[in-house]
Amino acid sequence: LPQLGPHLPPRLAQQPWHLRYCTGRDGFSLQSLYRSGGPPDSPTLLLIRDMEGQAFGAFSASTIRCSSGFYGTGETFLFSFSPELKVFKWTGRNNFFVKGDVELLMFGGGSGRFGLWLDGDLHHGGSHPCETFHNETLSPQEEFCVQDLEVWGL
Numbered sequence: 001l002p003q004l005g006p007h008l009p010p011r012l013a014q015q016p017w018h019l020r021y022c023t024g025r026d027g028f029s030l031q032s033l034y035r036s037g038g039p040p041d042s043p044t045l046l047l048i049r050d051m052e053g054q055a056f057g058a059f060s061a062s063t064i065r066c067s068s069g070f071y072g073t074g075e076t077f078l079f080s081f082s083p084e085l086k087v088f089k090w091t092g093r094n095n096f097f098v099k100g101d102v103e104l105l106m107f108g109g110g111s112g113r114f115g116l117w118l119d120g121d122l123h124h125g126g127s128h129p130c131e132t133f134h135n136e137t138l139s140p141q142e143e144f145c146v147q148d149l150e151v152w153g154l
Contacts, residue, residue: 003085004045008059009075012043012154020044021151028122028146030105037063038153045152046107048118048125051145056080056127056138058107058116060098064151070109072097078107078115078127080138088115088135096132108132122146 005013021036037044044064047057061075074090076097090097096109108115110131116138118125123146127138 003081004059004079004087007077007079007087007089009043009061015154017045017152017154019150020153021149023122023146023149028149030100030118030120030122031102033064033105033122033149033151034066034100036151037065039063040065042153047150047152048146049148050125050139051147052140053147054080054082054139054144056082056116058098060107062098063153064098064100064105066100066102067098068101070096070099076107078133078135078138080136082138086136088133091132091134093131093134096130108135118146118149122149 021033042063044060049055058078061073078088099106103120105118106114108130113128113130115130115133115135116127126143
């Protein structure tokens with residue numbers, strides 16, 4: 001978390017983060033992740049470690065929740081540690097920040113590709129370059145298996 005500090009909105013600089021959800025404690029379930037959310041406007045950090053040990057994730061200015069369409073703000077970004085921190089901010093090209101349903105959680109989009117996605121059991125996901133963040137693939141492969149996942153909130 002400390003390396004991400006300079007990239008977070010300034011109003012969050014000195015806020016204490018709390019672990020709201022982790023697969024080690026809460027199991028692998030997107031529904032459980034949604035239930036752990038906190039207040040709707042609570043900023044959220046999603047951290048993933050894949051089976052190859054690569055760490056990456058997303059920041060959302062609002063709680064990760066089930067939704068019928070995309071939500072979020074231009075403060076949303078993707079990041080990876082490979083091996084140093086890379087941050088992919090909003091390009092302004094579209095507003096496909098975050099969308100979640102029972103089967104899929106998605107960050108970023110455009111042309112049918114998602115910057116980061118996770119399936120309903122949180123075991124599988126993927127990352128593709130997308131228009132929202134003009135990101136690189138966050139994981140070594142475009143599709144990955146999740147080893148650990150954490151959601152931190154304020």
